[in-house]
Amino acid sequence: MKKPELLVTPTSVAHIEQLAQAGANAVIIGEQRYGLRLAGEFSRQDVADAMHVARKHGVRVYVAMNALFHNDKVDELSDYVRFLAEQQVDAIVFGDPAVLMTVREVAPHMKLHWNTETTATNWYACNYWGRKGAKRAVLARELNMEEIIDIKHHAEVEIEVQVHGMTCMFQSKRSLIGNYFEYQGKFMEVQQMKYAKGLFLYDKERDNKYPIFEDENGTHIMSPNDICIIDELGDMIDAEIDSFKIDGVLHESDYITEVTKLYRRAIDLCAENREQYEEEKGELLARIEAIQPKHRPLDTGFFFKETVY
């Protein structure tokens, strides 16, 4: 049975080596100047080094250029795309059509993955971006299992689905953390808190903790739980979803590596020996629960949730 690619977000070049050994087939890297909410920050030199490590291990490298760009960065996109083409990265991840236009101009053979995070919600839109040049669509995390599988059945492009980790709920261009401290007159804290690690918003009514951070792309608010469907992979493997992603943003490297190992085991079993998978999947889930940070509960995201409007 066809196995989906296992795609992971490394925190550093050295981490790619560990992820490769843990069973990752592909990694997403990049820098916040062009990419959104990455697990690690990779300079151009890091990209070159990452390519070296990845090639050695037969791991594919995708580079994130999925920010929402304002005019000020449009002109430099071509330079970065050219650089990535020279490095022979395996694909560029984009959301903004400006990136698509730039790739057409300067690196027409470069593979493109369409990822706006929230707006890939139906199969027609996936195929539309396919006709514009994307080879893959990364689905919105707010879809349920049935919708995902229906999209795959109609898709003319590869389909990537996040199976583990945090998701983004909100991106603002405003400096919301900095503004809060400025409003309070705590000017000394503004710069210090703006880029602090471990900040979260507490929602009393739901008893939820939403991680929040600021970077070059604005303010980001993340989901209160980590998705984990290591024990629910069967239907998507049967549907031949092309890529399963583990997003390690705001997690420690060792945690991401361990989760990668466990999903490697789950995918292999699920594809090759379904009976064994059914038997072992509960234990795989338990092993993730055992290493889960205290403030990050697991859930199944929107895979089995009814959403109304």
Add this chain to the structure above:
Amino acid sequence: MSISQIIDGKRVIVKKPELLAPAGNLEKLKVAVHYGADAVFIGGQEYGLRSNADNFTLEEMAEGVQFAKQYGAKIYVTTNIYAHNENIPGLEDYLRGLESVGVHGIIVADPLIIETARRVAPKLEVHLSTQQSLTNWKAVQFWKEEGLERVVLARETSAEEIREIKEKVDIEIETFIHGAMCIAYSGRCVLSNHMTARDSNRGGCCQSCRWDYDLYKLEGDQALALFDETDDPFAMSPKDLNLIQSIPKMIELGIDSLKIEGRMKSIHYVATVVSVYRKVIDAYCADPDNFVIRKEWLDELDKCANRDTAPAFFEGVPGYKEQMFGTHSKKTTYDFVGLVLDYDKQTGIVTLQQRNFFKPGDEVEFFGPEIENFTQVIEKIWDEEGNELDAARHPLQIVRFKVDREVFPYNMMRKGH
């Protein structure tokens, strides 16, 4: 096309932007058009982003289109959800319906709807919704090449960015000038999905961004509060957009359509905001070099405001002063109390539909496109049968009383408090 020309030795604006107003139902549509909107955007029963609003049936849209036509105004329909697979059946019929009732265009975010409209309802103009968060000229160029007539820019674009977009791409540009707005990049927020299982990008937004939160920092496993007992909680509620001071700059930039937000707002709000911006645009275009913003226009806008306002991104990245902390709403200073149905020139008696309590002795203000605002102390009030009333107590009750100046149907009466 140049923005201005010298006519009889005086510069005038020849490229006048469209004033685009919201309407949540047929009555609001008529008010918006009557008060000076060049175009109105409305929502249908499906595919729009305000699933809680009244929204229009096809019959109501047809009536709205006919009404607007008498004024030379256009009707656009918001069909700007990000669709899921289950929304695909029915889309073609829906779009054909919009075309058949004479709607001028649709406002769209999802390529599914863009391409389906092209195929089954080619007479509809297609405008790209702000839900696509368009922030740069190259992305605008992409959508132009896709054949769209107009794009609505992200609310995060500045005046300088709009200037550059206008210079580089020949396409109609629509931008927001007034009303509530998302604090996130539009289309990139799913707070509602997570917090209430309502899909924000299909009209279910429950405005979780307007709630209060507590900000903490994790130190190991310990959560440290980053606020004191007396501090206001963390909030990310933006002040409403208000670009009245920037209208001259927007006109000189050649922006094609200036959009007021607020399909959920009252007819009083729509009438007030539309009439003020109508006056500003007309006055500037007639004599741009001697134009000054009149204080009475600013005061007028304030009479229907229920939140503080700010210019937001058009004038640079907004700071904390453009957000609301602590108390999130302010009380409006005026109530809408009556809608003029008729006026008898001989007797000076107005026939009016009650919209809020008023009584003899109250001082009220009349406003409308045909008149200068004036205040009036109400004397005797009669019902339709001529019985004298101690007050106009009942919603939608028809009452009559004497006014000192001529008024016209659709003029409104408001009362300070």
